Amino acid sequence: MKDHPANSPPSKDRPLAYRFGPFVLHGGERVLRREDGQIVALRPKAFETLLALVEKSGHVLSKDELMERIWPETFVEESGLARNISVLRKALGEGYIETMPKRGYRFAALVEVIEPKDETAFEEGTAEEGELALRAKTAAELTDLAVEAKATERSVVPSESAPLLASVRVIASQRKLLLIIVCSLVGALLVAVLFAKWKDGSQPRGALTGAALRSVAVLPFQTSGELGDDPAFPIGLADALVIRLNGIRRLVIRPTGANLERARKAQDAAEIGQSLGVQAVLTGKIQRVEDRLRVATQLLDVESGEIIWAEKFDLKLGDPFAMQDRVTEEVVRALALAFAEEEHVRLFRRxxxxxxxxxxxxxxxxxxxxxxxxxxxxxxxxxxxxxxxxxxxxxxxxxxxxxxxxxxxxxxxxxxxxxxxxxxxxxxxxxxxxxxxxxxxxxxxxxxxxxxxxxxxxxxxxxxxxLAPNYDVAHYWYGLYLITVGRLDEARAELDRAAELNPLSLAIVTNAGLPDLYARQYDQAIARFRRALELDPNYHLAHLRLWEAYETLGQHDQAIEELRECLGGAGRRDAANKIVAYYRTMGYEAAIKRWLAEDPWRLAYANASTYARIGERDLALQSLSQSLTRRESRLVYVLQSPDFDWLRSDPKFQQIIGEIETLRRKE
CATH class of the missing domain: 1.25.40.10 (Tetratricopeptide repeat domain)
Structure with a gap:
């Protein structure tokens, strides 16, 4: 046994082993053992991370160096490396791996290189242990091989006969054309992978299988270079992919846009997936390199943090539709038997x-x-x-x-x-x-x-x-319709389904509490409205609904606080301060009446509801008549709204309802 610097190159013929603390790392066998022969179970990528650090012990390895070694030619977010480091620290204990801020990681322990002839001294253990270790190693390697096989680099070159679209803003137009190109390719590739997994069930044991995959979130792609200053590009790409992938009826595709921009505050894609309630997350990076576009995508298993598949490809700028045809044809040939005919047509139709x-x-x-x-x-x-x-x-x-x-x-x-x-x-x-x-x-x-x-x-x-069972807006608007016709249990089911499909939509999550409000179950409604505030504490609609509920219950202190938060969240700070000042000096009903006289809601129906809740009969009926004259759409709620319960026997109110029914019959 000899002392060598740990960063000396291992023999190509007989890989080295390394001793540090109570551990021995066998490079050839890809096994980590304790000195007593006990095997420390590590997934292959975690082992590769440890081996890279040990080989360079005492030196700082940058995150880029580690990721290039562990996942060559594959796009993986830094969170994958961070997970490996966390796993290793749990397995080894503290003091072995140091984080060097803004630089990378360093293996801090003293490392002794073991010559090949001495390795047998640390290969003791029962035959059963060896067989189990081999099985574990083989299964784990198959997982990584499945990922790496999907991550081969591909280059797709479109026809050079079609020029780029000319416009006044050439650069902006090129960016939008890139969106079409990337959308077509990534959508087709993801469809191909998902259906291939449904078709042959070729996932490794323990990984999320195609047959089990039912929900995916598409995150706005990260951009760099000259694409980085265009916010519409990544969100537009993600939304376009959602539209394309919604053609797969067996999948729930989470909407994107502003909702996922809020989710991106979580940094880690797996955390975003958990907040969205999906099984997998599609992420990607796009970089403009001279006359080419480099695109890297991956589908991440939210529960395990493992990569289900990854793709990396380069594109030349050209006719995006010729390129779409080329990729789509390849996918169709590969998966001709995986689709229902109508599904096939919709997925690949321009x-x-x-x-x-x-x-x-x-x-x-x-x-x-x-x-x-x-x-x-x-x-x-x-x-x-x-x-x-x-x-x-x-x-x-x-x-x-x-x-x-x-x-x-x-x-x-x-x-x-x-x-x-x-x-x-x-x-x-x-x-x-x-x-x-x-x-x-x-x-x-x-x-x-x-x-x-x-x-x-x-x-x-x-x-x-x-036709579109996973379209959240359809369930949302249908649920609101069901409230207006008094079918509250059905409304609750539809709104809950909409919130399940789009759990980050503040409007949907908030208004999922309306069936309870209209059922006069105010405590349950308040609890539902507060769920939206867990997503955004300043969301004005959630505070508006809470104000309505507390006002109806006569809990004026809570009501005025929610109204203040509502107005503040909508950017009306002066109005918020004014209503609080009025409340302190003249009481609740008088404060609301004066405030509405000075600064009424845009919709007459909203004024009618507010006046009704504070007992102002004449002003409520006057505003309701005005709403009818304007033919405001919110009048559809008047038949079921608890705001008007005490007015339903009033002749003037009944006259307004009669006019509404007459107009409905004419229509």
Missing amino acids: TTLNPEAQKEYSLGLYLWSRRSEEGVRQAVEHFERAIVADPDYVLARVGLADCYAVLADFGYMDVHQGFSRARDEALQAIALDPEFGPAYTTLAFVKHRYDWDWAGAEDDFRRAIA
Whole structure:
């Protein structure tokens, strides 16, 4: 036995072993033992991490060096390396591996190199132990080999005959074209891998199998280089992938946009997956390198932290649709028997042939995801440009319909104009694609909120869910419809399903408590509303709902606090301070009455509800009549709302309800 520096190169013929503390690391056997012969179980990648550190003991290894050695030619987030370090520290104990801030890791213990001829001195143990160790090692290596086999580098070169789209902003246009390219490739590759696993069940033991995989979240891809300053690019790509992958009925694909931007605060992809309640997370990195685009993707098992598959490929800039065809054809040939025919058609059908339309749609989708008045108005402009570029672009028409419906519903534009435009766009989308569920969702919303054709609305909601069972908005809007017709148990089930599909949607999580509020089960409603505050303590709608509940219960201190938080969360700090000052000087009812006189809600229906809750009959009925004159969409709630319980026998209230019923029959 001789002393050697631990970072001396091992023999190629007979790998070395290393002794440190009570451990012996066998490089050739890939086994870590204690001096008493007991085997320390380590997964292959954790072992490779330890071996790399020990070989360079006393020296700092950067994270990049470690990741390149452990996962060559494969994209893996730093959290994978951090998990390996954590596993090793638990196995070895403290003091062996040091973290060097902003640099990497160093193996700190004294290491002795054992010559090959002396290795047998540490290979004792029973035959049973050796067989078990070999089985464990083989199973673990198969897991890593399965990952590495999926991670081979591929280069896809499109036809050079199609030039890049020319526009005034060339760089911006190229970025959006890249989105189309990457979306097509990653979507096709992910579909291929998922269905291949369903088909042959080739997953290693202990890993998440294709047959068991039921839910995936697509995170906004990380970008670098000149792509890094474009926020629409990664979110638009993720949303486009969600739309594509939602064609797999057996999978629940979590929505993206602003919801996942909030989730990304968690840093670790597995933690994000846990918060979203999914089994796997799709992540990726995109880097522009001269005239090529380098894309690395991986699908991560949330529970185990293991990589289910990974892909890394380079692209040349060119015709994105020629490239989509090439990749799609390969996938179709490989998986021809894995699809139902209608599923196959929807997964690989182009939604548009026009790159300018795709670019404008992606921008519209990004702005829509912000859910602000300004964002929705800007989204309208981009969806309209997409339709000008391609009048048959179904996704753009549904996006435009949703924008107009929401603007009208919130009182941001004329009710008649907004809902009429929403209906027209939804009907045109259905004419183009009679099997597209989201188009029926928007049409049902218009029939419910504006046409007051409730039977027709229910038919379209049901058809939308049948066509797109994992579309969260369909379940959400259908649940709200069911509240207005008094079917609260069904409403609760639909809203819970919507929250299950999109657990980070603040609006969905908040309004999932409305069935309890309308059932007059106020304590349960309050508990449900507070769940949204666990996601965002400043979310104004959750505080608004809590204010309504506490006000109805007559708990004025809690009510005024929630109203203050609601106004503050909506950016109305001056109004929040004013209402608190009024409450302190004149009491609750007088404070609310004065505040509404000075600064009423945009919707007359909201004013009517507030006046009703503080017992102001005349002002409540006056505002309700105004809401009817305006044909406000929120009037659909008046038949079931607890706010008006004490007014239901009032002749004036009954007259207003009669007018609503008359209008419904005319429609």
